[in-house]
Amino acid sequence: MTISRRSLFGLLLQGIGVTLIVNQRVPVAQAAGEEPAWNESGPLTVRVTRPFDAETPVREFIPFLTPNHRFFVRSHFGPPPAEALSEANWTLRVGGLVERSHEFTLKDVRQMEAVTITAVVQCSGNGRAFHRPKVPGVQWERGAVGNAEWTGVRLRDLLAKAGVQTGARHVQFQGADRPVVASVPLFTRSIPLEKALHPDTILAYEMNGRPLPLLHGAPLRVITPGWMADSCTKWLTEITVQAEESKGYYMQTAYRVPTTHGEPGAPASGPSTPVEAMVVKSLIAAPQEGETVKSGPVTIQGMAWSGEAKVVKVDVSIDEGKTWESARLVGEDRPYAWRQWQLVWKAKTAGTFTILCRATDARGDQQPATTPWNPSGFLWNGWDRVTVTVAA
């Protein structure tokens, strides 16, 4: 049985509970989300219909693990044809500066030692919509992030089978996804060898105990715990060990931040560095924006994470940051996962209140009120902010 890509895409969307308007002419402005659409009703808030980009509504972050069907989705070109990823057709080629080029089948990969790591995966542009002046790109708000259990093999075990040559400094990843127009650069990325050989850097084939879904990179996806998701290549088919960072747009131009903060609004110029580790960040998952709560004790809860250090403190403010009260860190405490937190707020007076939160990690890094502006709007970690009404 053959299945067209269009019907496959339709099935995919149904699979994640998104209703696409089909067989109906969609005017530009409506397709552009300028009229009330599906945005707030489904398990995901759609930012771009094609290629499909969608974020998780923050209320869904109350559980420690983000369910697969609610996990944010981002790619540059959308999933490759399912046939290319089938067990019979898919292989992973490892080459470049290695002793023995190697081609792995999925069976080969599954026969290697499996490891499971709980890790936050976050889009580098998460929170881009909050930068001022506004910057181009998908206008992610708060939900291009999630916390999942990833099961797979250590990248270093795989590289050991091929034998890394001296002189190797970077490991390049190429997925099977392709642009519609061949002149668009491929999404080719690399990470430094040190990160590639880290025992926690894995190639995952399971997500939250289930086979990795197509939208999340099936059959195999790179997971670089603590680092932004631009390193977490989906639909992985090729690994190249090399002396240099990858060439091309997505490494040399995109996914970079200036090494020194420039004038807000000015185009990118001067030296820059690839987006790698996540910055310390926290979100308020409850109460929700615009919610009305009864006066009396109100449980404020959320999550906090940082790239390469443990979260040690989360503070909450009800007075625009004049005074802060420490929340209680609760639940699971795992190295690359987010940490849940709670604070019971005694809401005594009726009115409108803005709840702020900020996290601090073990290195002493603390969330700023707003993140320094950068031309691509990466690494937003300004205080999270939710406005609620207290009813008498």
Next chain:
Amino acid sequence: MTNAGHCIVFLLIIGLVSLAVVTAAQEEDMATVSAALAPRAEGLIIARCSVCHSPDLIAQQRLPRSRWEATVEKMKHWGAEISDGEADLLVRYLSARYHPGAPDHLPPLDCDLRKAEPFTQEPVAEGPLTGVAARGAGIFENNCQGCHGTGATGGMGPKLAKNPILKHEDLFWETVLHGRGPMPAWGSVLSHQDIADIHAWLVTR
């Protein structure tokens, strides 16, 4: 291009279409500009930009003209089939409608409420138009190939060579004019003669 106290008439001749836009030199009324340019610009967005991404990606941006220019230039560089005149029109439209001061939620365009009509107003055909296959090849390449592949052998969109829809001309026309599923409507981009030419070429594949 501004000259205080004077009005400037821009005459843009793009393909078969000519569009004249008069604006006051200073104080350009952005809403007026975007509305005036909308029919052609939206057609271009569907025909050129939507090959790779849905228009919602465009509509969520709020950028100054310089960044729209850079963005359109980047897309041209990456292979978007946009002539210099079309790029200029797009930049004018995008920076008038999606500028940094524009509200988050824009009202729908008036032209969305009308049914899109072909730009080239042709007399109602007395019967099916006669397509010219040789001409259709080029029109297909510029408009359809991005999704339907080289030689109509399929890509992100279905294979059209030997596709049964070619034998059902009413369904073919309906699909091209009004869109179907992920395929956008082409009624405001292609003339009836263009569509007939494409059809004539497709049946030879």
